[in-house]
Amino acid sequence: MAEPLPPPSDAPSTLSVDDEKARVTDAVAAVARELEQRGAQAGGAAQDVLEAQAMMAEDPSLADEVDTRLAQGKTGEFAVFDAFASFRDQLSAMGGYLGERAADLDDVAQRVIARLRGVAAPGVPDPGHPFVLVAKDLAPADTALLDLDKVLALVTTEGGPTSHTAILAREKSIVAVVGTVEAKGLRDGQMVIVDAAAGVVTTDPTPDELERAQNRAAARAAAATxxxxxxxxxxxxxxxxxxxxxxxxxxxxxxxxxxxxxxxxxxxxxxxxxxxxxxxxxxxxxxxxxxxxxxxxxxxxxxxxxxxxxxxxxxxxxxxxxxxxxxxxxxxxxxxxxxxxxxxxxxxxxxxxxxxxxxxxxxxxxxxxxxxxxxxxxxxxxxxxxxxxxxxxxxxxxxxxxxxxxxxxxxxxxxxxxxxxxxxxxxxxxxxxxxxxxxxxxxxxxxxxxxxxxxxxxxxxxxxxxxxxxxxxxxxxxxxxxxxxxxxxxxxxxxxxxxxxxxxxxxxxxxxxxxxxxxxxxxxxxxxxxxxxxxxxxxxxxxxxxx
Known part of the structure; x- marks a missing residue:
């Protein structure tokens, strides 16, 4: 999984407040429209999630917080980073449904900052062959449009059964194990078996373990049809x-x-x-x-x-x-x-x-x-x-x-x-x-x-x-x-x-x-x-x- 963007510097902006505000307004609008487009493409629960993210991006309260930082001479990148982080911390402290949305807010901020920097937003890699995707967590916009011919399974170190990652994975029938700290030790190129039913990730499986996993997969496919x-x-x-x-x-x-x-x-x-x-x-x-x-x-x-x-x-x-x-x-x-x-x-x-x-x-x-x-x-x-x-x-x-x-x-x-x-x-x-x-x-x-x-x-x-x-x-x-x-x-x-x-x-x-x-x-x-x-x-x- 691509690494998050490095946090922006707190150095003063070289642009006027109005210029920085125009940059941020354009970037936020572009990200919101992109999220809506991805939602329309995905449909179902994913569309509801991504439309909610688009609304989150253009939340007037967030815009006011960003403007306050711009008025202090901050760059658009830092103003977005700091304002969104403040809101994220408030959501995390609330726990429950809104606590789970804190990760969604992080994803919106990353996309806006990437737009301001003129670089691609962090997302799902494409190694050119089928693979198991391992990440700290996965943004709803990425989960919704996963290429199921390439992504065989999903493993995250964070999240829970009510996270948007878990919800969308279930809707798309993606084999997924979320919130497993052991995933931090996985490395590129390693063979793994992801057993969503048991909530277990088996590393470097033996031939017998592989055969049993293949038999379970075949039985599951037969049950589905x-x-x-x-x-x-x-x-x-x-x-x-x-x-x-x-x-x-x-x-x-x-x-x-x-x-x-x-x-x-x-x-x-x-x-x-x-x-x-x-x-x-x-x-x-x-x-x-x-x-x-x-x-x-x-x-x-x-x-x-x-x-x-x-x-x-x-x-x-x-x-x-x-x-x-x-x-x-x-x-x-x-x-x-x-x-x-x-x-x-x-x-x-x-x-x-x-x-x-x-x-x-x-x-x-x-x-x-x-x-x-x-x-x-x-x-x-x-x-x-x-x-x-x-x-x-x-x-x-x-x-x-x-x-x-x-x-x-x-x-x-x-x-x-x-x-x-x-x-x-x-x-x-x-x-x-x-x-x-x-x-x-x-x-x-x-x-x-x-x-x-x-x-x-x-x-x-x-x-x-x-x-x-x-x-x-x-x-x-x-x-x-x-x-x-x-x-x-x-x-x-x-x-x-x-x-x-x-x-x-x-x-x-x-x-x-x-x-x-x-x-x-x-x-x-x-x-x-x-x-x-x-x-x-x-x-x-x-x-x-x-x-």
Whole structure:
């Protein structure tokens, strides 16, 4: 990966302030248009990401900061570098969604500075042959347009499961391992195996390791081209496979890839780029478009998940020292209840206008009282199926009491892992802790699964864990009744479930729970899976001999 541009000098400019301002204005506009063009070329989620970057480049607040530095006699290059760095540090300190956008801001700054210098922006190299791309992180503009005939896999030392690099890699079905510090030791020309399912990069593999990797790749390719069927285990136990979506425009592709419905529809896209809350009419239009794409199918919509980590001027933009533990999710909505009431109104009206099976859930619920509040309010507005997200340990431990009031629970494994292991999911320095395979996380998921069975209530998974083919089997063994993921992961998970019975899944889950670490839990699950497969094969052979 090309190295970042060296930081500009703080030497005074030899040009007038007006001349420097004109240079910066032209460079920023050119970069914004280039990002928009790349987004239009890429389409899908990439277009949304790159258009957001273009808006970021031309943010009036950033422009004011740049102008302040130009007025002090700085060069355009330094003014951009320093102003963008200041904003980046503010975003990083906020954490959460906006903390993850700090890397995007760095990329915009690099592109503007390169334009000012008249040089090419740092980007993806082209060695003239297929290769594994290794980088500190990858800009969305580069990820969106990767040549998949050349880039065999992507490995980064920074980022997390919610970074734009990870999101776009999943959408484009790029084999990727993000946030692995071991990648710093990789060198040009070295042979590696990138196993995205296991999150492992194997260096200098043996012939046996290469053969196994090739067999896994062939099996994955076969699964991707297999006829679409509803999600189910080998014994016929149904496990609906649903899609995580961020906007209604992605619905058609999700259906094409085999989604049986929607397990998580994030409504934030309607709010995050607005200076005021969208109207009931605007929301109803968007929700109706989504629901109409899934006639007769389950569609789970999450009400606005925002707050201090995603500050909105009309919701809550107060500074908090630790926003991940602050006024976010349902807490923020309760503080601005009119926004929640308007959202429930729009959802109920969209539901009445379509034939989809609408389920609505609240984010970041941590108490039984919060559950009662949301479910009662949703019912007042005509929502027939109201549930909660389980993302913090308290709601997992009280799942039986929560499900006494809620119609369903959906486990967000990204946040549940973060809060269980006290490891910010956006920090590369603690990325090794951000692993849903950890037995502590699995035990909490099992608590929710047990509560679901006891109360007869559905328990879904909508975090990144559901997209891991083997972990998906474990989650079903722990009591998950449906799995929701990025649509591109559906084929792999469908194939994995078909290899195991419910008894297998429970046995594999028990093996993972008995481990002491995330790594050993994954290994134990893999060994249990292999053992169950061998047992099934032996039973099949015995039955054939008896006949």
């Amino acid at each position: 297999a006829p679409l069927t509803d999600g189910a285990l080998a014994d016929g136990t149904p496990v609906p496979l649903l899609a995580n979506l961020g906007n209604a425009d992605a619905a058609a592709e999700a259906v094409t890839l085999g989604a049986e419905g929607v397990g998580l529809f994030r409504t934030e896209f309607l709010f995050l780029s607005a200076n005021q809350a969208p109207t009931v009419e605007q929301q109803r239009e968007a929700y109706t478009k989504l629901l109409a794409a899934f006639p007769g199918k389950k569609v789970v919509v999450r009400v606005l998940d925002a707050g201090a980590d995603k500050p909105l001027p009309f919701l809550n933009d107060a500074h908090e020292e630790n926003p991940a533990l602050g006024l976010r999710g349902l807490r923020a909505l309760r503080a601005s209840e009119d926004i929640l009431r308007e959202q429930l109104t729009a959802l109920a009206e969209a539901d009445a206008a379509t034939s989809a099976d609408l389920w609505v859930m609240a984010p970041m619920v941590s108490t039984v009282e919060e559950t009662q509040y949301f479910v009662d309010l949703a019912r007042d507005y005509g929502v027939k199926t109201a549930g909660v997200m389980v993302e913090v340990p308290s709601s997992a431990l009280l799942a039986d009491r929560i499900l006494a009031h809620a119609d369903f629970a959906s486990i967000g494994t990204n946040d549940l892992t973060q809060y269980t292991l006290a490891a910010d999911r956006l920090l590369g320095s603690v990325a090794t802790f951000q692993d849903p395979w950890h037995p502590a996380v699995l035990r909490l998921i099992g608590e929710v699964g047990d509560a679901g069975r006891a109360t007869g209530k559905p328990v879904g998974i909508c975090g990144e864990a559901a997209a891991d083919p083997l972990l998906a089997v474990v989650l079903v063994g722990l009591g998950a009744t449906s799995l929701s993921m990025a649509p591109t992961a559906l084929a792999d998970v469908r194939a994995s479930l078909l290899q195991h019975t419910l008894e297998d899944a429970r046995d594999i889950a028990e093996a993972a729970l008995a481990a002491d670490s995330a790594t050993s839990a994954r290994t134990a699950a893999q060994e249990a899976s292999t053992r169950r497969a061998a047992l099934a094969a032996a039973n099949t052979t015995d039955e054939g001999a008896q006949q």
